[in-house]
Amino acid sequence: MDAGENPLPDSINPNNFPAKLWRLVNSPANEAICWDSLGEVIVIDQQRFERQVLSPGSMSPNSPDAFKTTNFSSFVRQLNLYGTSCEYLGCNFPDGR
Amino acid sequence: MDAGENPLPDSINPNNFPAKLWRLVNSPANEAICWDSLGEVIVIDQQRFERQVLSPGSMSPNSPDAFKTTNFSSFVRQLNLYGTSCEYLGCNFPDGR
DNA sequence: GGTTCTAGAACC
DNA sequence: GGTTCTAGAACC
Numbered sequence: 001m002d003a004g005e006n007p008l009p010d011s012i013n014p015n016n017f018p019a020k021l022w023r024l025v026n027s028p029a030n031e032a033i034c035w036d037s038l039g040e041v042i043v044i045d046q047q048r049f050e051r052q053v054l055s056p057g058s059m060s061p062n063s064p065d066a067f068k069t070t071n072f073s074s075f076v077r078q079l080n081l082y083g084t085s086c087e088y089l090g091c092n093f094p095d096g097r
Numbered sequence: 098m099d100a101g102e103n104p105l106p107d108s109i110n111p112n113n114f115p116a117k118l119w120r121l122v123n124s125p126a127n128e129a130i131c132w133d134s135l136g137e138v139i140v141i142d143q144q145r146f147e148r149q150v151l152s153p154g155s156m157s158p159n160s161p162d163a164f165k166t167t168n169f170s171s172f173v174r175q176l177n178l179y180g181t182s183c184e185y186l187g188c189n190f191p192d193g194r
Numbered sequence: 195g196g197t198t199c200t201a202g203a204a205c206c
Numbered sequence: 207g208g209t210t211c212t213a214g215a216a217c218c
Contacts (some may be wrong), residue, residue, distance in 0.1 A: 013195095015195095016195070016196090017195080017196075067196095068195090068196060068197075069196075069197060069198085071197080071198080072169075072170075073169075073170050073173075073197095073198080073199090074196080074197050074198065076170075076211085076212090077196090077197075077198080077212090077213085078196075078197085079212095080211080080212050080213065081196090081212095081213085110207095112207095113207070113208090114207080114208075164208095165207090165208060165209075166208075166209060166210085168209080168210080170209095170210080170211090171208080171209050171210065173199085173200090174200090174201085174208090174209075174210080175208075175209085176200095177199080177200050177201065178200095178201085178208090195218105196217105196218080197216105197217080197218075198215100198216090198217080198218095199214105199215090199216090199217100200213100200214085200215085200216105201212100201213085201214075201215100202211105202212085202213075202214090203210100203211090203212085203213100204209105204210090204211090204212105205208105205209080205210080205211100206207105206208080206209075206210095
């Protein structure tokens with residue numbers, strides 16, 4: 001599903017963390033973060049996420065989906081603040097295997 | 098100075114975290130982590146450190162200097178456990194500038 | 195409202 | 207003895 005199919009209620013500020021996260025997780029274009037098969041927890045590929053989402057210049061400038069931090073640990077702090085469970089999809093090989 | 102010039106006392110287990118950290122910080126071969134100019138805090142380049150020290154295969158296999166984790170956040174947890182102050186030397190550009 | 199650094203706690 | 211996940215606290 002794309003963002004158009006699961007709009008957020010007007011009471012949610014689209015510029016805040018939960019809304020950005022929601023759009024990103026539901027975006028099929030994004031390969032770095034997604035729902036698990038049961039739709040209960042978020043699965044993150046840290047390497048990809050840092051490269052494709054957090055890294056400055058990785059998203060189009062002034063994108064409403066860009067997070068304010070570039071640090072993965074700060075992003076995780078936000079996840080925890082909002083009580084979001086996630087799994088880490090890691091690749092353990094430097095060459096990306 | 099190299100490791101030969103500042104040996105650790107025999108009472109320090111060379112396989113434990115503080116000893117590994119000590120050797121690494123004092124090693125001129127290592128570019129990812131070093132002392133600041135006053136020799137008071139450790140300066141870490143996170144990107145380099147992940148690539149050149151934590152990443153599996155980045156150090157010679159079974160190196161006594163290899164840490165047990167591959168996660169930067171776990172490494173930072175160890176720093177904090179031992180009360181080690183550090184500064185983060187970040188590069189903010191995806192291409193390494 | 196978000197970011198950063200550090201620490202608690204449970205687990206291995 | 208180390209690792210991981212989460213939370214406290216101070217700061218911006």
